[in-house]
Amino acid sequence: MVGIALFSLLCLRLSALKSKSGLYILMGACLISTFAMGSRTEVLERVDMKGEVDFEYVVRSDAKKLPPRVIGSHFTMSSCSFRAESKWLNGKALRVPLRVISRSCDQSYGLIEGGRGRVIESKERRVALTLVVDDVTGRSHSWLWRELAMKREEFRSLFLAQGESGSLVPGMVIGDTSLQESEFANRMRMAGLSHLTAVSGTNFSIIAGFILALSSRAFRRRQFPVAITLAALTIYVLLVRPSPSVLRAGVMALIVLIAGLKGERRIGIAALGSAVAALLLIDPFLSQDIGFLLSVLATAGIITLSPRISLWLRSRFGAPTLVADLLAIPLSATFFTMPVIIAISSQFSFAQVPVNVLASPVVPWVTILGFLSVATLSISKQLASLFAVLAEFGARPIVFLADLATYFPLIDLPGGWLGAISAIVAIFTGFISYRALSKKVLLLFLALAFVGTATFALRSDDWMLFQCDVGQGDALLIRTGSRSAIVIDVGPDSKSIDKCLRQAKINEIPLLVITHAHADHYGGVEGLVRGRKVRQWWIAENIDGFSATLLEKVERVLGSEPRIVAKGERYNVADLSIEVLWPARGEAGVFSANPGDGSTLNNRSLVLMIEKAGALIFAGGDIEPPVQEIIARDHDLSRVAIYKVSHHGSKFRSASFDGELNPKLALISVGASNTFGHPASETLEALSPALIHRTDQDGPARVRWWPLVVK
Numbered sequence: 023m024v025g026i027a028l029f030s031l032l033c034l035r036l037s038a039l040k041s042k043s044g045l046y047i048l049m050g051a052c053l054i055s056t057f058a059m060g061s062r063t064e065v066l067e068r069v070d071m072k073g074e075v076d077f078e079y080v081v082r083s084d085a086k087k088l089p090p091r092v093i094g095s096h097f098t099m100s101s102c103s104f105r106a107e108s109k110w111l112n113g114k115a116l117r118v119p120l121r122v123i124s125r126s127c128d129q130s131y132g133l134i135e136g137g138r139g140r141v142i143e144s145k146e147r148r149v150a151l152t153l154v155v156d157d158v159t160g161r162s163h164s165w166l167w168r169e170l171a172m173k174r175e176e177f178r179s180l181f182l183a184q185g186e187s188g189s190l191v192p193g194m195v196i197g198d199t200s201l202q203e204s205e206f207a208n209r210m211r212m213a214g215l216s217h218l219t220a221v222s223g224t225n226f227s228i229i230a231g232f233i234l235a236l237s238s239r240a241f242r243r244r245q246f247p248v249a250i251t252l253a254a255l256t257i258y259v260l261l262v263r264p265s266p267s268v269l270r271a272g273v274m275a276l277i278v279l280i281a282g283l284k285g286e287r288r289i290g291i292a293a294l295g296s297a298v299a300a301l302l303l304i305d306p307f308l309s310q311d312i313g314f315l316l317s318v319l320a321t322a323g324i325i326t327l328s329p330r331i332s333l334w335l336r337s338r339f340g341a342p343t344l345v346a347d348l349l350a351i352p353l354s355a356t357f358f359t360m361p362v363i364i365a366i367s368s369q370f371s372f373a374q375v376p377v378n379v380l381a382s383p384v385v386p387w388v389t390i391l392g393f394l395s396v397a398t399l400s401i402s403k404q405l406a407s408l409f410a411v412l413a414e415f416g417a418r419p420i421v422f423l424a425d426l427a428t429y430f431p432l433i434d435l436p437g438g439w440l441g442a443i444s445a446i447v448a449i450f451t452g453f454i455s456y457r458a459l460s461k462k463v464l465l466l467f468l469a470l471a472f473v474g475t476a477t478f479a480l481r482s483d484d485w486m487l488f489q490c491d492v493g494q495g496d497a498l499l500i501r502t503g504s505r506s507a508i509v510i511d512v513g514p515d516s517k518s519i520d521k522c523l524r525q526a527k528i529n530e531i532p533l534l535v536i537t538h539a540h541a542d543h544y545g546g547v548e549g550l551v552r553g554r555k556v557r558q559w560w561i562a563e564n565i566d567g568f569s570a571t572l573l574e575k576v577e578r579v580l581g582s583e584p585r586i587v588a589k590g591e592r593y594n595v596a597d598l599s600i601e602v603l604w605p606a607r608g609e610a611g612v613f614s615a616n617p618g619d620g621s622t623l624n625n626r627s628l629v630l631m632i633e634k635a636g637a638l639i640f641a642g643g644d645i646e647p648p649v650q651e652i653i654a655r656d657h658d659l660s661r662v663a664i665y666k667v668s669h670h671g672s673k674f675r676s677a678s679f680d681g682e683l684n685p686k687l688a689l690i691s692v693g694a695s696n697t698f699g700h701p702a703s704e705t706l707e708a709l710s711p712a713l714i715h716r717t718d719q720d721g722p723a724r725v726r727w728w729p730l731v732v733k
Contacts, residue, residue: 071151074141075153076110076136078110079106079109079122079135080109081105081131081135083263085128085130086102086127086199087100088100088103104124105119106135110136118149119149119150121152121153124158132163132166132168133167135161137158139153141154174198177198177399178200178201181410187417187418189202190420191410191413193221194220194389195395196221196261196262196392196396197262197268208516208517208552212428213423213424213427214373214374214375214427215378215381223321224355226255226258230251234250316359320355323356323357323358324351328351329350331353335350374427377423384420387412395407395413429529486500487634488723489666490722492514492518495511495546495693496513496644497511497513497546497691499526501634502597505527505529505530506530506532507531508531508534510641511544512543512547514541516549516550518546519546519549519550520552530555530557531550531555531556535628536576536628537627537628537644538569538626538628538644539572539623543643558582559580562587563607587602589603590602597634598632599632600630600631601630602630603656604649605628605649624643624645624646627668630642631657637664640659640664643668645668646668647675650676651676658682660683665712667689670690670691670696670700671700671705673702688709688712692717
């Protein structure tokens with residue numbers, strides 16, 4: 023992928039130069055950067071440290087919260103991650119890049135910390151070691167970085183009570199995303215607006231253009247405004263933090279500025295090629311950075327395609343120059359980056375282009391007013407607050423568009439090379455058709471293509487049961503309508519369940535069942551409600567307060583109280599008949615605990631027998647042998663056609679329970695390379711001769727009814 027981008031840039035560079043000397047320089051720089059990356063990797067691999075160490079390092083990025091991980095049945099303690107450069111390790115002067123994991127999250131760029139921690143192996147090629155901090159014994163800050171950190175904190179405090187729109191402004195203006203919730207950031211990503219969650223080359227370009235326009239009014243000679251703009255950008259880079267991504271954004275902004283000042287596309291392309299070579303020489307690892315590739319492609323699109331789109335909008339539709347330019351920038355960047363985005367995500371949303379076009383007019387508003395707020399903090403807190411309020415008001419349409427985009431369908435496309443090539447062919451076909459066909463024929467062609475694509479995207483799959491792949495956790499969908507399904511458990515993280523529901527094209531959930539209070543069954547509930555409504559949800563009786571964390575989180579996310587269901591109760595939901603087999607009300611469920619994690623709560627799982635279209639489905643959470651034996655004794659399991667295997671195929675099972683079951687299909691939801699040994703070989707043998715589908719090897723399962731087919 024990076025090779026394609028470099029090859030494209032080389033071709034662009036060749037078209038921009040009158041001689042081939044510049045092309046040879048660029049090719050040589052790319053080769054040198056590749057060699058430098060290999061050499062740097064060898065140096066990092068020579069750092070051989072393990073176990074406990076004394077350390078002193080300089081922080082090179084702001085701390086970011088790590089998403090909570092599920093270990094066994096519970097979430098880990100919250101922690102933060104940041105990059106640093108070591109000064110001392112175990113009493114030796116050693117300067118190598120580090121990835122630091124710390125329980126505290128108040129680190130900022132330039133902070134010097136010393137203490138004691140543990141070194142663990144890192145798979146990240148950018149760093150030599152991963153350091154887990156156990157104890158910090160000393161801290162110090164230079165005057166410059168301390169003042170800048172205080173300025174950032176003061177600016178961030180202006181938006182503490184402003185909700186999602188307020189959290190966007192510090193991200194867009196100074197790259198501070200600490201106020202943004204993970205669910206909101208993921209919603210922005212799905213809408214194709216993730217580039218607006220943090221400072222980017224576009225924001226730098228807007229600020230550079232704003233400063234240049236102001237200074238040009240005060241000075242007639244061009245050298246002075248350019249010098250002022252460069253000085254202001256330098257200070258701005260320091261405020262935002264001179265991380266690789268920020269430096270990249272600043273450089274790309276300068277390229278766009280140069281192209282605009284000179285008014286020649288050729289000069290802009292030549293400058294872009296030189297900048298790419300220089301950045302790769304400075305940091306060879308950028309050649310493996312998708313963000314770098316997207317930034318380069320977006321800049322190339324703005325330089326080469328944006329003027330043509332702007333001219334087309336003015337000539338064909340009579341659009342004012344300012345409006346045409348504002349629309350042309352996101353459109354040109356989208357066309358150039360779309361193949362890479364499709365290759366990465368294997369999905370395309372109909373909302374991505376229109377929401378970017380609609381959001382583009384307010385981006386300068388938010389960026390400039392936010393910048394003025396920062397600039398006036400030292401002059402007048404009241405004036406800075408006024409600019410902050412206006413900037414937050416401008417960010418509200420962006421949040422609205424992100425919410426609106428969740429209702430648009432996602433098209434599943436092939437990823438990797440095939441997806442990228444398909445997108446490139448589609449874009450080129452569109453341009454060729456535009457030049458070759460008449461306007462009426464082209465509009466007819468586009469209308470037919472849109473209807474065909476929409477029909478493909480909105481078609482109803484014929485699945486009746488959908489086993490999600492949520493890693494080491496559980497999530498099962500049983501269809502109740504063309505766009506609705508009941509959901510049994512939601513897995514450990516919000517992204518996985520949201521992705522599954524999008525794949526299944528579900529936007530309405532008449533019933534959510536949380537079988538028990540283990541994090542790998544309820545942790546992803548925030549992803550469930552992204553553009554979806556949950557009518558009701560069930561849990562078992564909360565005995566001894568074991569489910570307090572579950573209740574608190576799920577009630578907060580869903581905004582409703584659960585229905586407590588118990589053994590012997592029967593319900594009808596849409597076309598489903600549901601019988602609760604376990605636990606009974608007041609049942610303490612005290613059994614001899616199996617070795618391992620959370621055995622007591624496992625045996626308090628809600629156990630359901632669900633009938634759909636004449637087929638019986640058994641779903642029992644993580645029940646273990648004691649409860650399995652009770653259910654085998656009290657109920658006829660011989661008619662079960664589909665068995666959602668309990669506890670991810672654990673070795674803890676009852677022979678009498680296995681003997682009663684004779685399913686046609688056994689579904690095992692399990693994470694790849696998990697540390698629990700799931701599914702156990704003896705469990706797989708006991709399920710024979712049923713068809714076994716396991717998510718770690720087979721991915722998600724779409725089950726179609728009779729004859730039983732798994733896709």
